[in-house]
Amino acid sequence: MSPAWRGARAVLRLLRGLTILLLLLCPQAVRSDCIPPPDVPNATPALEGRTSFPEKSIVTYKCNKDFVKIPGKQDAVICLTGNKWSPIAEFCNRSCDVPTRLLFAVLKQPYNRLSYFPEGCVVEYECRLGYTRNHSLSGKATCLQNFTWSKPDEFCNKKSCRNPGEIINGYINITTDILFGASIIFSCNTGYKLIGPSSSYCIVVGDTVDWSDPLPECKESSQTSKVTPTPQKPTTVNIPATQSQAVTRGTTTFRPETLSVGVSTIASGLVAGTIIIGTLILVRIFWDYGKSGSYYTREDNKAQNAMFHNLTVTPDASEVRLGKL
Known part of the structure; x- marks a missing residue:
C-alpha cells in the first residue's frame, strides 16, 4: 500500500468522526424542525411559549372572539417529515348564540x-x-x-285543570284561573273549621295536569252552639226629630218619633211636684200663723178656715181663735 493511500484512509476516518460528533452536538439541525405554524383565518394557535416544532409536533388553534368552531372541521396541525405542516382549512365562523330559551x-x-x-x-x-x-x-x-x-x-x-268542585259549608277562591300553574284557596263558612289543605296548585301529573291537593272538609266548630238562639226584638227609644235615622246600640234602637212622649212625661212630673211642694209650703205658713195668734179674715172665709184648721168660732162669728173660747 502506497503512502498516499494510507494518508487518504486517515482523512476519511477523521471526517467520519467529525460527522458523528456533529450529530451528537446538533441533533435538531439534522431532524429538520418545522417553522412556526401557519395562520388560520379567525383563529389563533395555542403555542404555550414554544419556539421550536420538531417532527410530529401538534399545534391546536382557538377561534377568536365572536367566532365559533364549525363542527366536524379540523382545528390542529402536525409537523410532518420534511419540515412541513399538515394542511388545515378555515374552521371558525360567525354564529348566533344558543337559541332563545322559552318558558313554554x-x-x-x-x-x-x-x-x-x-x-x-x-x-x-x-x-x-x-x-x-x-x-x-x-x-x-x-x-x-x-x-x-x-x-x-x-x-x-x-293546559287546564279539571273543575275543582265544591266544599260543603265552605267555598273555593279561584285567584286567577284553573290553568297550569294557577292556585286556588279553600275557606269555610262562619262556625266551621277547615280540615285538610288550605290551598291547591294546578301541576303536571304524567302527561297532563291536575290539582296538587284534594279538597278539604269544613266541620262544625266545637265552640259553636248547635241550638240557634231566638233573636230578641229591639227596644225603641225616642230621639229628637232632628235625627233622621235610627241609631242602634246593642239591642236598643233609638227612633226620632218616640222621644217626645218621654219628654212630656218628665215635664208633667216636674209641674206636679212643683204644685205639691208649693201647697206644703202654704200649709206650713198658715200653721205657723195659727200657733202665734188669731186669724182675722173676711166673713165669707171664716167658716172655711175654722173647718180646715180645726178652729173655734166666737158667738158673734166676728173672729176665730185657737182652741175653745
Whole structure:
C-alpha cells in the first residue's frame, strides 16, 4: 500500500468522526424542525411559549372572539417529515348564540346539543309539559343576518285543570284561573273549621295536569252552639226629630218619633211636684200663723178656715181663735 493511500484512509476516518460528533452536538439541525405554524383565518394557535416544532409536533388553534368552531372541521396541525405542516382549512365562523330559551317550549332534538348556528340556521321547538301545541302558529326560530334570533310565536297554550268542585259549608277562591300553574284557596263558612289543605296548585301529573291537593272538609266548630238562639226584638227609644235615622246600640234602637212622649212625661212630673211642694209650703205658713195668734179674715172665709184648721168660732162669728173660747 502506497503512502498516499494510507494518508487518504486517515482523512476519511477523521471526517467520519467529525460527522458523528456533529450529530451528537446538533441533533435538531439534522431532524429538520418545522417553522412556526401557519395562520388560520379567525383563529389563533395555542403555542404555550414554544419556539421550536420538531417532527410530529401538534399545534391546536382557538377561534377568536365572536367566532365559533364549525363542527366536524379540523382545528390542529402536525409537523410532518420534511419540515412541513399538515394542511388545515378555515374552521371558525360567525354564529348566533344558543337559541332563545322559552318558558313554554324547549328545543327539539338534535338542536339542543348544537353549539354552532350560522346565519340562516333554523331551529324548531316543542311544547313543555303542562302546555298544548297551537298548530296555527310557527314553532321555529331563525338565525338572522345580524346573528340574532327571530322572535318565536307563542305557539303553546297552558293546559287546564279539571273543575275543582265544591266544599260543603265552605267555598273555593279561584285567584286567577284553573290553568297550569294557577292556585286556588279553600275557606269555610262562619262556625266551621277547615280540615285538610288550605290551598291547591294546578301541576303536571304524567302527561297532563291536575290539582296538587284534594279538597278539604269544613266541620262544625266545637265552640259553636248547635241550638240557634231566638233573636230578641229591639227596644225603641225616642230621639229628637232632628235625627233622621235610627241609631242602634246593642239591642236598643233609638227612633226620632218616640222621644217626645218621654219628654212630656218628665215635664208633667216636674209641674206636679212643683204644685205639691208649693201647697206644703202654704200649709206650713198658715200653721205657723195659727200657733202665734188669731186669724182675722173676711166673713165669707171664716167658716172655711175654722173647718180646715180645726178652729173655734166666737158667738158673734166676728173672729176665730185657737182652741175653745
